[in-house]
Amino acid sequence: MSKPAAIVGQIILYGAFAVFIGYFATFPRYRQIPDDAALIKLSMSHLGDRECRKRTAEELEKMPRNMRAPLECPRERSDIKLEVDLDGEKLFSTVMHPTGLSKDGVSTIYKRFELKAGSYRLTVRMNDNLIKPGFNYIKEEQVTLKPGRVLVIDFNPDKGGLFFRQ
Amino acid sequence: MSFHASLRNNAQTIFQHAEEFFDVSFGGSGNPLRHLGAMGLYFLWIVVGSGLYLYTVLDTSINGVYSSISDLSREPWYLGGILRSLHRYAADAFILVMALHLVREWAYGRYFGFRFYSWVTGVPILWLSYVSGISGYWIVWDQLAQFSATASTELLDWLPIFSEPAARNFLSPDSLNDRFFTMLMFIHLGIPLMLILGLWAHVHRISRVDYLPSRQVMLGTLGTLLLLALIKPALSDAPANLALSPTQVRLDWFMLFIHPMTDITSPAMVWMMLFAATALLFILPFLPHPNAEPIAEVDAANCNGCSRCLADCPYAAITMGPHPGRPGYRIAIVAADLCAGCGICAGSCPSSTPFRKQERLLTGIDMPQQTVNDLRQQLEEQLAQLEGRTRIVVFGCNRAANARLLAAPDTAVISLLCTGALPPAFVEYALRGGADGVMLASCRSGGCDYRLGERWTAERLSGQREPHLRSKVPLARLHHVFASVNDNKLLAEALHEFRKKIEIQGLTDDPLQPYYRRNSHHV
Ligand code: HEM
Ligand code: SF4
Ligand code: SF4
Numbered sequence: 007m008s009k010p011a012a013i014v015g016q017i018i019l020y021g022a023f024a025v026f027i028g029y030f031a032t033f034p035r036y037r038q039i040p041d042d043a044a045l046i047k048l049s050m051s052h053l054g055d056r057e058c059r060k061r062t063a064e065e066l067e068k069m070p071r072n073m074r075a076p077l078e079c080p081r082e083r084s085d086i087k088l089e090v091d092l093d094g095e096k097l098f099s100t101v102m103h104p105t106g107l108s109k110d111g112v113s114t115i116y117k118r119f120e121l122k123a124g125s126y127r128l129t130v131r132m133n134d135n136l137i138k139p140g141f142n143y144i145k146e147e148q149v150t151l152k153p154g155r156v157l158v159i160d161f162n163p164d165k166g167g168l169f170f171r172q
Numbered sequence: 173m174s175f176h177a178s179l180r181n182n183a184q185t186i187f188q189h190a191e192e193f194f195d196v197s198f199g200g201s202g203n204p205l206r207h208l209g210a211m212g213l214y215f216l217w218i219v220v221g222s223g224l225y226l227y228t229v230l231d232t233s234i235n236g237v238y239s240s241i242s243d244l245s246r247e248p249w250y251l252g253g254i255l256r257s258l259h260r261y262a263a264d265a266f267i268l269v270m271a272l273h274l275v276r277e278w279a280y281g282r283y284f285g286f287r288f289y290s291w292v293t294g295v296p297i298l299w300l301s302y303v304s305g306i307s308g309y310w311i312v313w314d315q316l317a318q319f320s321a322t323a324s325t326e327l328l329d330w331l332p333i334f335s336e337p338a339a340r341n342f343l344s345p346d347s348l349n350d351r352f353f354t355m356l357m358f359i360h361l362g363i364p365l366m367l368i369l370g371l372w373a374h375v376h377r378i379s380r381v382d383y384l385p386s387r388q389v390m391l392g393t394l395g396t397l398l399l400l401a402l403i404k405p406a407l408s409d410a411p412a413n414l415a416l417s418p419t420q421v422r423l424d425w426f427m428l429f430i431h432p433m434t435d436i437t438s439p440a441m442v443w444m445m446l447f448a449a450t451a452l453l454f455i456l457p458f459l460p461h462p463n464a465e466p467i468a469e470v471d472a473a474n475c476n477g478c479s480r481c482l483a484d485c486p487y488a489a490i491t492m493g494p495h496p497g498r499p500g501y502r503i504a505i506v507a508a509d510l511c512a513g514c515g516i517c518a519g520s521c522p523s524s525t526p527f528r529k530q531e532r533l534l535t536g537i538d539m540p541q542q543t544v545n546d547l548r549q550q551l552e553e554q555l556a557q558l559e560g561r562t563r564i565v566v567f568g569c570n571r572a573a574n575a576r577l578l579a580a581p582d583t584a585v586i587s588l589l590c591t592g593a594l595p596p597a598f599v600e601y602a603l604r605g606g607a608d609g610v611m612l613a614s615c616r617s618g619g620c621d622y623r624l625g626e627r628w629t630a631e632r633l634s635g636q637r638e639p640h641l642r643s644k645v646p647l648a649r650l651h652h653v654f655a656s657v658n659d660n661k662l663l664a665e666a667l668h669e670f671r672k673k674i675e676i677q678g679l680t681d682d683p684l685q686p687y688y689r690r691n692s693h694h695v
Binding site: 012013015016018019020021023024026027028030031032033034035036037038039040041043044045047049051105106111112114115116118153154155156158160171172 | 194196197198199261265268323326329336340343344392393395397399400403406415416417418419421423424426431432435
């Protein structure tokens with residue numbers, strides 16, 4: 007093959023390379039959720055409760071002075087029960103287990119829900135001490151999910167327990 | 173044939189044709205497809221160079237990081253913007269070339285035996301490349317970064333690594349802090365450093381590593397990337413906002429294809445595929461494969477320690493040690509696990525000359541499956557049988573075009589392990605033993621299965637490399653053809669042309685004296 011023809015060939019091949027790289031570097035566009043969708047992210051990291059027993063006076067008397075804690079607590083933490091309803095219907099429910107070999111760590115969850123934007127009645131119930139029945143934390147609110155926005159369901163005892171953040 | 177073998181053969185055929193198509197424009201030594209490893213290293217240096225500049229302007233605070241990068245594409249666009257684009261596109265090209273290199277090595281069956289080490293050290297490079305690449309996209313901290321960071325941590329959280337879900341870090345704007353970007357930079361600089369170390373290990377066991385593509389290709393490639401950077405500069409999406417979920421992102425499919433893959437399937441599925449693919453790559457060398465070639469053997473009595481074999485061995489399989497018989501001399505030592513059995517060392521050894529009088533030709537380093545003595549014997553027998561007006565000896569290669577197809581009463585054919593296994597003196601020996609011409613048929617340039625065979629052959633014949641072909645040998649009687657397995661027709665045509673050329677030139681000006689080692693057997 008003559009030199010000019012080889013150069014033309016090279017230009018074509020370099021061009022094809024550039025087009026290939028340039029195209030797939032941004033195309034096709036990726037759409038993770040449709041335009042009219044919103045997200046709910048349910049995520050928390052919380053130490054479950056545990057059942058402590060008050061030590062009696064005699065018991066405390068028998069213990070070395072520096073170890074006289076009034077409460078006797080097991081290391082193990084309770085599972086945490088969690089339910090999420092949307093307009094009165096169940097969206098999600100789970101039981102979170104404590105982490106750690108002796109089950110003394112936090113229970114965590116991270117879950118993403120894709121919903122059509124709109125207004126919903128959002129109810130979250132949580133029980134972090136399963137020895138007791140029912141739910142000790144409940145949060146219910148009419149929320150408006152705007153397209154492309156994220157609503158976070160989180161838990162923070164310092165912020166009064168369950169809360170929504172948009 | 174097993175499913176794997178036939179898949180591999182098909183892939184090999186596709187590669188061969190693509191390479192030969194590229195040869196037309198690039199020639200063998202420039203052909204990027206034949207030098208994918210070198211292309212990969214070249215792209216990596218572009219990435220490193222442009223990355224160092226980007227690092228100097230980066231502000232790793234949470235408020236500054238976005239604008240410190242997105243502003244690059246505006247002010248001084250000709251420096252920052254171009255370097256940024258170059259960084260991105262060279263990284264994409266690196267991934268592309270790496271994938272092609274892997275598939276090509278697999279297609280040519282280069283993953284077992286003496287190549288085990290190169291193959292296995294290649295696998296972690298895949299993971300390191302992807303971790304570096306993906307983390308790079310996070311630094312931009314635009315919507316794509318946010319999407320990738322969230323999707324990646326969601327994926328990671330499926331593995332029992334973190335006690336708290338890592339994706340919690342991207343829940344809302346206030347869950348992030350500057351530390352995140354400092355850590356990110358640590359990853360994005362640290363992992364590539366490991367990558368470079370990994371690559372050093374990857375090529376550690378071969379000699380004369382193809383570190384860079386040809387100058388022309390380097391310039392052409394850089395020019396192409398620069399042009400791409402000008403036409404389509406790398407830009408940031410809108411700034412990340414963790415309160416929003418980006419609906420549409422400009423995904424880089426080379427690096428981030430894993431996110432759509434997770435959306436279509438599930439994290440469990442993606443991890444299974446990634447681990448299965450990695451395990452498969454590691455297991456591949458242990459699957460049934462052709463037996464290894466017998467390895468080179470050194471004969472102490474005929475080795476004078478010149479170390480030419482060491483210089484020519486493509487796989488760094490030879491070292492020199494003290495000679496057992498001759499004090500003060502050295503001897504070649506072959507490492508069995510590195511030796512490819514190519515015979516290139518036998519072709520380089522000065523003791524391999526067929527003009528030696530010994531009844532049985534013994535040389536310093538030889539191949540048991542095709543000794544230089546076998547070669548000489550075969551050549552002598554075939555020369556004795558040649559007849560016709562123009563008698564030609566063809567030395568072919570088992571792995572290139574099939575020279576055996578050319579065998580005819582006036583054409584003797586000897587197929588070698590590699591043309592690099594031919595001691596150049598055999599050319600002269602053939603001519604002085606009655607041949608009118610000698611044709612050598614190597615792989616195409618850059619296409620030698622043993623990396624360097626066709627290159628050493630060409631350099632030895634042209635006197636650029638020891639052992640030389642003696643300058644007395646008239647070059648008009650020698651023809652070196654480069655022909656791959658798909659080039660049987662080309663080879664036949666080359667022989668025809670060569671014969672015609674010799675016939676037209678006439679046979680008068682021949683300064684070579686006939687030489688017959690055992691006159692009684694011939695004439
Ligand atoms: C982008 C990352 C990589 C780069 C830059 C790279 C670079 C190279 C280079 C420069 C060579 C030497 C080529 C020569 O001198 O003939 C080589 C050889 C090789 N590479 Fe890679 N490599 C990469 C990834 C991989 C991967 C992922 C694999 C497969 C798992 C792999 C498998 C091999 C094999 C088997 C050889 C030996 C070829 C032979 O002995 O003929 N490489 N690589
Ligand atoms: S046969 Fe090839 S790989 Fe083995 S020692 Fe000789 S040149 Fe090196
Ligand atoms: S080329 Fe031959 S003589 Fe020289 S070191 Fe190697 S085996 Fe010995």
